[in-house]
Amino acid sequence: MKDFFKKLPEQAVRVAVVFLVFVAVVFVIRQFIIPPEMKEPALQQASSMEREVAKEIQYAGAQICEQCHEKEPQIKKIGYHRDLSCESCHGAAQKHVENPTEVKPTSPKKRDYCAYCHKYNSSRPTGFPQINPDTHNPRKPCITCHNPHNPKPPTTPRSCAACHAQIERAKAASYHALIACSVCHTAPEKHKTSPRTVIPTKPDKREFCGKCHDKGSPRKGAPTVDMAAHGEKYVCWQCHYPHTLGGI
Amino acid sequence: MEAAQNFMELSKQVVGFIYPNEIDIQWSILIVVYPYITGLVAGAFILASLVKVFNVKELQPTYRLAMLTALAFMLIAPLPLQLHLGRPERSYEMFMTPNLTSAMAMFGFVYLWYLMLVLLLEIYFEYRRDMIVWSSESTGPKKWALKLLSLFSTDISEKAVAFDKKTVKIITIIGIPSAFLLHGYVGFIFGSIKANPWWSSVMMPVVFLFSAIVSGIAMVMLLYMIIIPLRDGKIDMKCLDRVASFLFYAVIVDFSIEVLDFIHRLYESEESIKILSQLVETKLFMSLVVLQILLGMLLPLGIMVVIKVFRLQEEVRKLLYFVCGLLIQLGIFSTRWNVVIGGQLFSKSFRGLTTYKMELMGIEGFLVALALLIIPFVILSILIKLLPPWKKGELAGS
Amino acid sequence: MDRRDFLKHLGWVISSGGILGGLSADAWAKMLNKTYDTTKHYYGMGIDIDKCIGCGRCMQACKTENAVPAVPYYFRTWVERYVIKTDRTVSVNTLNSDEPGDVLVEKDVLRSFFVPKLCNQCDHPPCVQVCPVGATFKTDDGVILVDSKRCIGCRYCIQACPYGARYLNPETRVADKCTFCYHRLVKGLLPVCVEVCPKQARVFGDMKSIASPLGRFTRMNKIHVLKPSLNTDPKVYYANLDGEVN
Known part of the structure; x- marks a missing residue:
């Protein structure tokens, strides 16, 4: 061991000394001088949570x-x-x-x-x-x-538009503008007071739309299709949106 | 009122939709400067290592200059980071409680390792003998400065000098992966952000590394061509040609990798491709297509091909090399800009683009960035005064 | 860190007389000790897109409760309005909570809805991973907090957050974000955005409790989270979320 150090050139020893002093100083500073709350993440997180918890409340809650x-x-x-x-x-x-x-x-x-x-x-x-x-x-x-x-x-809403303005607006510009809501939907009186729990009906049969839109329907001007061949298993409104122009 | 006005002004710059908190660009021009500077450090060091490890004898005249350049830029490298922090006075926290899963937390350690164990040690052993000789020849503060820098070493026996040489070689061998680590690591800081598709790429560290090598070699070449005439020396054309040829290869590798990255993104065309294409076509067109690719890469490549194919005269070659060096610096700076700023110009909703308006004055402004780019040259001039890279005979071209 | 450690550390901090002012810290330590155990809770939030009416009360209340800068940008929570037209083009904007805005009737709308956003309190938070000094961290009850006394303002976390939930507070110059109103939670109150939501579009709950509104929410709805491909495991759960939202 002694021989090894003797063999080392003096410049290497000098560099080593500088390096060791540097390491020692860093070690001493970190280990002994810096207080734990500056270097312990667990402590810092605890104190950070305390500060978070201590923040003032503005909204008191219902x-x-x-x-x-x-x-x-x-x-x-x-x-x-x-x-x-x-x-x-x-x-x-x-x-x-x-x-x-x-x-x-x-x-x-x-x-x-x-x-x-x-x-x-x-x-x-x-x-x-x-x-x-x-x-x-x-x-x-x-x-x-x-x-x-x-x-x-x-007063209890007289028109559906009071709540369903969006549909009303769209319908007004569509071919169905003159058809009242009640032609297709039956709204129980209670729907007006409990709209979410009592829901109006929708046409559940193809024949309902067929009254105007089936081939050979007496209604003039309405576009017709052969309902026997067209879209067999669906109710019409599953594809056509009756409130908009063109009904797509 | 002012805030509302500010908002109106900012929101006018926004195209499409951005998240409300994205109205600010977080990383400014200073963060463009930072990878540019560390890139120069890594590149200059790689050039120097060609001499020591790979025994490229022709490059000897640039060896010490490259080392000093690396040191000068390395000393400034942490400054842009420090200045851009929201709370610069707290930067010591990085050493108090480094978060081991954070790429950025490792900066301090990578930096210290590279600066202290590689650059300073190598320069110490390289210059030790000369420092002892010079300090005995000079007087006053310079004598003492040199004595201190040599750590008051006095042994200039052949055996000691031989030890120095051997140590330098070992340090360089350790230094090459360290230089790769230093800049590859900077690339990783960006490449590991999965939230940002412009950054998130496994190629990022590699692209950073090779662009670093390109910029470092080009910078040392430029400095060599400027300083030698200033000191009444003669430019060693053999050396210059060789440096330029390494630069040429480095640019080809760098360009290929970037093209690969580009093609890969385009071909995979993931969710983000639409917004990234829009980014490149609009906000980054000038800095990416024109400055980085055309002027910063293809034009210098073309020039160097011309030099290699036609045997041009010495003076013309010098001029062209110089132009190449400048263009490459411009190109690599644009590369950094396009990565750092470009990566923040699009919304992480992938639905819109925002704008970066650089301040002129302010601490994150243009003037500070410019100063940070100038200071390393001032440091370098001091270093060259104190530790001349060339002896008189070498300058004369013998 | 379990609770005993937490309290032990707490005691240590107080006795070392370091960073905490005496009385209030003591009071809070007592409170935490007696009534609140961080390991017994794990919080999450549910958001029902079909219920949100885009009134912006959450945005406004959040700014008041948490002293978020009163500028039209920087939000801990915000609401986005999506309009998807029949030609499949999508336009998005952030709600302005300071005024009710115009009557909005657009043509050719295929579907349209509001999306409330906030910090997702990820189980694998990228912001915590990248913070160089460990100033942002996940509590035992699953909330991501920022230590404003130690954050150095490097903004790496803001870059790493895929959701744009973080901002640099211009007054403190440190990173800031939604805390699920942590100061309210520990006192048994709801986060303020949940408190003021008129349609119960936001539901808050403790995933460690046997029955909570969030438990029912996640049982009765098909749940989606934002940007699941990034593997951040958000704890903000969306019901009826549209695929266009990101």
């Missing part, structure tokens, strides 16, 4: 509202807005929970706010009640006719 407000939640529970959280409309209310007298949550009263959900937009699911604010009682605040905690039309 449950807590009922503890003071009795009337509105009770009304809301039976209406169409039962799935809405209070803060969906009234905004972040944690500050109001902490200090009920001084901080009041917002209460949107303008038409604009209801429009976030109820202005017509062709991407919204069909059946979701939508209106065109320019033609639906312009400038009148929504809440004069609709109670936001139990919104329903002031």
Whole structure:
């Protein structure tokens, strides 16, 4: 061993010394000088989670509202807005929970706010009640006719278009424009109040469409096909969309 | 108000749909500069290793210059990274708690390994004898600087010098895979991002590596042609021809790999191909098709073929080599731009493109990038003063 | 790391007097100790595309709850509107939650819908894999968090996220993203986007609990996740998702 070191040229020894000093300094700094919370990921993650957990809440959550407000939640529970959280409309209310007298949550009263959900937009699911604010009682605040905690039309909807505007619009431009909804659909009265649970009917027989569209039908002007040969096992509306122009 | 205005301005630049958070380009011009610089380091080192490991004698005049160039650029390489961080003051975290699954966390270690164990050691052993001699010949601070750099070594016996030579060779042999590691690794940082189809490719480290070799050789060639006349020396044409010929081969390999990557993408034509084609045809047309491929690769290749086929005069050759070197630098810088910026110009929804507007002033702006590209040359000039790559006799061309 | 380790480390941090201010840290440690065990939960979210009405209340509430910069970009959650025309062309845009927008009636629409997006809280998160300093990490209850005190702002995670869920917070200059409202979860509240969603298009739940809304959601629907080919294993589950969405 001793011989080996003696054989090493002096420059190699010098380089080795510099290198070892460097390594030793790094080791000492890392091992003894740097505090553990700077180099232990587990500690850092724990403290990071603490900071995350300690962040302030802005939205108090729906449950807590009922503890003071009795009337509105009770009304809301039976209406169409039962799935809405209070803060969906009234905004972040944690500050109001902490200090009920001084901080009041917002209460949107303008038409604009209801429009976030109820202005017509062709991407919204069909059946979701939508209106065109320019033609639906312009400038009148929504809440004069609709109670936001139990919104329903002031009268039971007379026309299907009240909810199915999208279909109504398409149908108006189609060849079926003059055919009333009730010709093809039977809507039980309860559909108007519980639209999701009581669903209107659709024609379930080919012969229904055949009244106008079968070969030799007495109806003039309607395009006809030989129903015996055309599309045998399908009901017509499985391929043709009767509400649009051309019915594709 | 200002934010809304900013948004309007930005969204005007967007074509199609991008995710809302994609409105900002995250990696700016500084991250273009970073792989360009490390590429030069790796390339210059590979050129130097040709002399020591593969015994290409003609290249001897460029050996020390290549080593010093590599060192000068290596010293600056971490700066663009450091400056682009959102919180530069926290960069030490990389050494405190490096995340072993992160390609980027390894940067510090790859960098230290390459700088300390390869470049500095090799330069130390290469220059040690000369440093001892020079320090005995000079006075004042230079004497002490050289003494310190030689670690106060004094042994210039034949045996010690022979040891130096042997060590240099061993270090170079370790250095070649290290240089490959350094730049291949930079390519891996991009190539391993599966979310980004423009980057995500197993070819990325290889493409980076060969473009690095191309840019490094071209840079040393340019420097050789500039510095030698400045020091009243004579350019060794044999050496220059040989460097150019290695450059030629490197460009061919680099070009082939890039074409392979391109054809592969086009042929597989995966989900992302539509948006990537649109990217290349519009936002990257100038920098990719014109600058990188036509001016930066095909034109220099053509010129070098002409030089090889027709026996041109020395002066014409020199001029053409010089033009080639410049074009290649332009081309490789564009390559880096197209990878780094190009990879961020399309949305990960594959439905739209955005734009990068470079700042002029700011810390991630054009001027800082320019400064980062100039500083290595300043460092190099100091290094050359302190550790001259050529002896007087060599300059005269003997 | 199991819970005992977690608490042990916690105690260590507090006694070492290092990074945490005394009282609040102590209070939270007590709370975590008594009422919340990270290993007993594993969170996920369900989103029903057919229910989303595109009202944007989730986007707005998220910005308020989490102090996301109030500019028209940077979102922890956002809603995309897809319109697919009869000629099969697709146009997409991000909802503006600041105003109800125009009455939208387009011609030749084949189908159209809204897609709420947020951080997918991947089981194999690429952002965690690439973070050089380990500042972003997955908690035992399956949420990906960012340690804003240690993030160096290199933005590698933003590049690595396939979903565009991350952004560089312009105020703190560190990476930021959806946390499933972690500060609410531990206190038994819902993430705020789920809380305010008027149609229950968003469903939140604990996959370790025997019965949860998410459990029913994943039983009753055909489920799809975003970009499954990237093998990130998202924990945001979509029902009735269209193939055009990515």
